[in-house]
Amino acid sequence: MKSEKHSIATEIAMLHFGESLASQCMGGDIILLKGDLGAGKTTLAKGIAKGLGVQDVITSPTFTYMQVYPVNTTQKGISQLVHIDTYRAEDVQTLRNIGIEEFLFDKKTLSLVEWPEKIYPLIKDTPYKEISIEHTKDNKRIVSITQN
Ligand SMILES: Nc1ncnc2c1ncn2[C@@H]1O[C@H](COP(=O)(O)OP(=O)(O)OP(=O)(O)O)[C@@H](O)[C@H]1O
Ligand SMILES: [Mg+2]
Structure with a gap:
């Protein structure tokens, strides 16, 4: 399992870090x-x-669990981004009912999932990238990236 760590000091640096990650993403990726x-x-x-x-x-x-954004660049087969946040979802069935699998397993969709613990049963046989962010005492963020 490959793993890398980055120390990110500010919100702006985190936004830039996300931009650089985007250039490495492909359609079908789950983050x-x-x-x-x-x-x-x-x-x-x-x-x-x-x-x-x-x-x-x-x-x-x-409050909606999921938001879809069209992507107009033709970068690596990504036609849309879905941003999922399961924090308030009761269980995995609630998420299945709103159709998250249609997005997670779509080859032209890049899926970003906050609070992903509830969806592990859905993706146990699928590759995904896991990004853990740790808030340090000096208000920095340690970002760890693992590819399963
Ligand atoms: N280095 C940093 N990286 C990211 N955010 C930072 C950093 N330093 C300070 N912040 C602040 O921390 C907050 C992070 O909020 P954000 O909504 O991104 O968190 P979240 O993990 O999505 O929380 P939630 O679990 O509530 O969804 C923002 O207010 C941001 O300005
Ligand atoms: Mg959030």
């Missing part, structure tokens, strides 16, 4: 964003969206 409340998951998602040229403002989809 899990882990970390405590306020760790910076949505901030990183915003950076990735910016890197893909998404014009819409990325807001946390906490």
Whole structure:
């Protein structure tokens, strides 16, 4: 299992980091964003969206669980970005009912998932990238990336 770590000192640096990650993404990729409340998951998602040229403002989809953004660049077969946040979803069935599998397993969709623990049963046979963000005492963020 490959793993890499980055220390990110500011919100702006996190946005830039997301932009650089976007250039490495392909259609069908699933990126899990882990970390405590306020760790910076949505901030990183915003950076990735910016890197893909998404014009819409990325807001946390906490109350809808899922938000889809069209991607106009033809980068590596990505035609849309789905931003999923399971924090308030009761269980995996709730997420299946709103159709998240249609996005997770779509080859032209890049999926970003905050609070991914509930979806592990759905992706146990699928490759995914896991990004864990740790909030340090000096208000930096340690970002660890693992590819399963
Ligand atoms: N280095 C940094 N990287 C990212 N965010 C930072 C950093 N330093 C400070 N922040 C601040 O931390 C907050 C991160 O909020 P964000 O919504 O991205 O977290 P989250 O992990 O998505 O939280 P939640 O679990 O509530 O969805 C923002 O207010 C941001 O300005
Ligand atoms: Mg968030």
